[in-house]
Amino acid sequence: xxxxxxxxxxxxxxxxxxxxxxxxxxxxxxxxxxxxxxxxxxxxxxxxxxxxxxxxxxxxxxxxxxxxxxxxxxxxxxxxxxxxxxxxxxxxxxxxxxxxxxxxxxxxxxxxxxxxxxxxxxxxxxxxxxxxxxxxxxxxxxxxxxxxxxxxxxxxxxxxxxxxxxxxxxxxxxxxxxxxxxxxxxxxxxxxxxxxxxxxxxxxxxxxxxxxxxxxxxxxxxxxxxxxxxxxxxxxxxxxxxxxxxxxxxxxxxxxxxxxxxxxx
Amino acid sequence: xxxxxxxxxxxxxxxxxxxxxxxxxxxxxxxxxxxxxxxxxxxxxxxxxxxxxxxxxxxxxxxxxxxxxxxxxxxxxxxxxxxxxxxxxxxxxxxxxxxxxxxxxxxxxxxxxxxxxxxxxxxxxxxxxxxxxxxxxxxxxxxxxxxxxxxxxxxxxxxxxxxxxxxxxxxxxxxxxxxxxxxxxxxxxxxxxxxxxxxxxxxxxxxxxxxxxxxxxxxxxxxxxxxxxxxxxxxxxxxxxxxxxxxxxxxxxxxxxxxxxxxxx
DNA sequence: TCAAAAGTGGACGACGGTTTCAACTTCAAA
DNA sequence: TTTGAAGTTGAAACCGTCGTCCACTTTTGA
Numbered sequence: 371x372x373x374x375x376x377x378x379x380x381x382x383x384x385x386x387x388x389x390x391x392x393x394x395x396x397x398x399x400x401x402x403x404x405x406x407x408x409x410x411x412x413x414x415x416x417x418x419x420x421x422x423x424x425x426x427x428x429x430x431x432x433x434x435x436x437x438x439x440x441x442x443x444x445x446x447x448x449x450x451x452x453x454x455x456x457x458x459x460x461x462x463x464x465x466x467x468x469x470x471x472x473x474x475x476x477x478x479x480x481x482x483x484x485x486x487x488x489x490x491x492x493x494x495x496x497x498x499x500x501x502x503x504x505x506x507x508x509x510x511x512x513x514x515x516x517x518x519x520x521x522x523x524x525x526x527x528x529x530x531x532x533x534x535x536x537x538x539x540x541x542x543x544x545x546x547x548x549x550x551x552x553x554x555x556x557x558x559x560x561x562x563x564x565x566x567x568x569x570x571x572x573x574x575x576x577x578x579x580x581x582x583x584x585x586x587x588x589x590x591x592x593x594x595x596x597x598x599x600x601x602x603x604x605x606x607x608x609x610x611x612x613x614x615x616x617x618x619x620x621x622x623x624x625x626x627x628x629x630x631x632x633x634x635x
Numbered sequence: 636x637x638x639x640x641x642x643x644x645x646x647x648x649x650x651x652x653x654x655x656x657x658x659x660x661x662x663x664x665x666x667x668x669x670x671x672x673x674x675x676x677x678x679x680x681x682x683x684x685x686x687x688x689x690x691x692x693x694x695x696x697x698x699x700x701x702x703x704x705x706x707x708x709x710x711x712x713x714x715x716x717x718x719x720x721x722x723x724x725x726x727x728x729x730x731x732x733x734x735x736x737x738x739x740x741x742x743x744x745x746x747x748x749x750x751x752x753x754x755x756x757x758x759x760x761x762x763x764x765x766x767x768x769x770x771x772x773x774x775x776x777x778x779x780x781x782x783x784x785x786x787x788x789x790x791x792x793x794x795x796x797x798x799x800x801x802x803x804x805x806x807x808x809x810x811x812x813x814x815x816x817x818x819x820x821x822x823x824x825x826x827x828x829x830x831x832x833x834x835x836x837x838x839x840x841x842x843x844x845x846x847x848x849x850x851x852x853x854x855x856x857x858x859x860x861x862x863x864x865x866x867x868x869x870x871x872x873x874x875x876x877x878x879x880x881x882x883x884x885x886x887x888x889x890x891x892x893x894x895x896x897x898x899x900x
Numbered sequence: 901t902c903a904a905a906a907g908t909g910g911a912c913g914a915c916g917g918t919t920t921c922a923a924c925t926t927c928a929a930a
Numbered sequence: 931t932t933t934g935a936a937g938t939t940g941a942a943a944c945c946g947t948c949g950t951c952c953a954c955t956t957t958t959g960a
Contacts, residue, residue, distance in 0.1 A: 405957060408907060431947065442909030447949060508870030517867075524863070545860030548838070551824065554873060555839060558823040559816065573813070574820060578839075581846030595810030598789070602782075605773030608819060670927060673937055696917060707939040712919065 412449050414439040420460055423501030428457065458515050461505050465519045467495060472526040481533035482540060486579055488530060489553065493560060493571055503561050507554055524550075541584045552578055562608040566600050569593060677714050679704040685725055688766030693722065723780050726770050730784045732760060737791040746798035747805060751844055753795060754818065758825060758836055768826050772819060789815075806849045817843055827873040831865050834858060 404412060418439035422430045436443040450456040471491045478484035496503045508516060527546055534540035556578065560571035573593040580589060596604065669677060683704035687695045701708040715721040736756045743749035761768045773781060792811055799805035821843065825836040838858040845854060861869065 405906060407956065411908085432949080433947075436909090443948090444909050444950080444952095445907075448907075451949090507873045516870075520863075520867075541856070543856050543859075544842075547860035547862060547866055548842075550866050551828075551835075551839065551861060551869065552842075554827070554870060555820055555824045558827075558873065559820045562819070562823075563816075570816075574816065574843075577809075577813075577817075577843055577846035579846070581842035581844070591806070591808050594808075595812035596816060597812060598785075601812055601815050602785075604816065605781075605819060608772045608823065670936060672926065676938080697919090698917070701940095708918085709920080709939055710937080713937075716919095 408449075411439070411441050411445055415441060415446055415449055416459060419456060423460065424499040427500045428453075428504045454514060457505060461502060462515060464495070464502060465515075465522060468492065468519075469522055469526065471495065472523065472530065475530055476526065476533075480539075481530065481537055482583065485530050485534045485540065485549070488527075489549070489556075489575060489579070490572070492553065493556065493575065496557065497560060497564060497568060497571070500561070500564075503557060507557055507561070539583050539585065541582050544582045548582070552582075558608075563596075563604045565607070566603045567593070567596065570596065570604075673714075676704070676706050676710055679706060680711055680714055681724060684721060688725065689764040692765045693718070693769045719779060722770060726767060727780060729760075729767060730780075730787060733757065733784075734787055734791065736760065737788065737795065740795055741791065741798075745804075746795065746802055747848065750795050750799045750805065750814070753792075754814070754821075754840060754844075755837070757818065758821065758840065761822065762825060762829060762833060762836075765826070765829075768822060772822055772826070804848050804850065806847050809847045813847070817847075823873075828861075828869045830872070831868045832858070832861065835861065835869075 403409075415435060419430070419435045422435055422438055432443055432446045436446045439446070450459075472488055474491075475484040475488035478487055496506060505516070524546070527549055531540065531544075531546045531549055535542055535544070552575075556571055556575050559574055563570040570593060573591055576589060576591045580591075668674075680700060684695070684700045687700055687703055697711045698708055701711045704711070715724075737753055739756070740749040740753035743752055761771060770781070789811070792814055796805065796809075796811045796814055800807060800809070817840075821836050821840050824839055828835040835858065838856055841854060841856045845856075
């Protein structure tokens with residue numbers, strides 16, 4: 371019997387296999403044991419990806435991750451043949467965090483306060499990690515995980531909304547879907563403004579929360595209006611700059627029209 | 636004297652030159668006369684770009700614009716050596732439109748109503764044109780024009796805000812900068828949701844407007860909360876999908892690990 | 901210690917977009 | 931009608947990124 375135990379194990383229980391990163395189907399099962407060096411590299415890749423994605427967003431190149439992890443690109447591709455798998459590994463446990471936040475929020479006596487606390491803490495969670503932000507907002511990849519996350523999260527949000535509405539504090543014409551859209555809307559702002567003023571989102575979240583409660587409670591709006599230079603910076607970051615950075619060419623375009631003709635005459 | 640009059644003209648008044656598309660510096664001056672065929676092509680290019688950018692956003696390829704205009708790529712590059720110039724030509728007159736909207740709004744008796752009307756009509760303007768939306772939100776290119784637009788627009792907005800605040804209807808802790816951020820925030824939502832529900836932005840604009848007035852006037856929130864499939868679609872469109880569309884590879888990733896070893900044994 | 905399976909790395913081809921350019925066509929002044 | 935500059939064209943070079951492939955190295959059980 372020359373078979374290595376881990377390979378044997380895989381043959382016997384194919385459903386337990388490490389599925390090449392497409393772990394969406396059975397995320398809580400064990401991965402097969404990797405050879406020690408492979409496992410070490412896997413962890414280095416994850417650590418590098420976590421670092422880079424947290425600061426640059428989901429779209430960092432595999433090339434760069436590999437460099438950061440001090441590993442070849444091939445290795446990254448072997449371990450995570452597609453981004454879904456990588457994102458899954460990086461983010462699936464965050465779902466638990468969000469669920470935890472929701473449970474905390476449901477435990478608050480005043481459901482309206484609970485709803486506010488949920489939204490606030492959700493943003494606080496996202497504020498440290500651009501990749502997480504993009505992921506939660508709804509990136510094209512990783513639809514699988516997001517959908518399954520939604521199945522855990524939505525009922526809790528619905529419950530929170532129902533309770534808040536029952537107390538009369540939440541306007542009756544605001545539904546669960548609105549909360550999700552508001553999360554996206556303010557999240558989008560946060561993504562744009564985070565490097566200018568990491569707490570700016572609190573201001574606009576407060577405004578919206580004021581807008582969706584039926585009493586005119588008028589909680590104080592935190593912070594102060596951004597000034598012009600800040601706005602400039604925020605807007606500039608809103609739509610992400612073009613990927614293939616187009617070199618600006620020579621800066622003086624007008625004087626060129628006739629260089630040739632002059633020379634030829 | 637063999638000189639064509641238009642070339643002569645350029646030599647004499649270099650400041651009047653068509654500046655290769657970088658018209659930011661003196662936009663209201665005449666362009667030099669182009670040869671008739673060149674002018675015709677220029678218009679075809681602009682028309683094509685207008686069409687494509689309105690529906691696909693700022694980043695359509697020059698290749699595609701050229702195809703649509705039935706012109707060679709080279710021609711497009713000759714006419715618009717950089718995107719700034721193209722965007723300028725497409726959008727600079729929109730600034731007048733916005734200024735018009737602002738003047739209308741300032742003419743409304745109730746300054747608060749004026750402010751609301753301005754925001755509503757600004758969004759209505761943007762809703763028909765994805766490129767305009769991206770441009771106004773603050774695309775990396777075209778910083779020049781946007782800055783100069785700001786100089787015309789901001790004072791008017793400031794005036795509107797000041798008046799609305801003077802009546803007491805606008806909360807005193809809301810400033811001009813807030814309005815611009817709100818425009819961006821709701822604009823981001825509109826961009827994401829427009830193909831799902833072109834009027835969804837009205838709902839969230841209404842919420843925010845409710846949140847920033849000091850009385851609890853509670854205007855009706857138009858529309859109704861989006862349902863789950865709609866939200867799914869909206870979120871999926873929020874962060875633009877990766878440019879180089881990654882082909883999903885073969886859908887069955889796990890069974891592949893050992894194909895080679897099997898074959899070789 | 902050794903063989904063979906697992907794992908590695910980076911050169912390489914594909915791709916999609918941008919930019920150039922030399923050969924060609926069109927225009928309009930004379 | 932002629933002439934020469936202006937204008938056009940599209941193929942080809944270029945560029946950055948993605949994902950694959952395979953000759954090479956490492957690990958592991960015996």
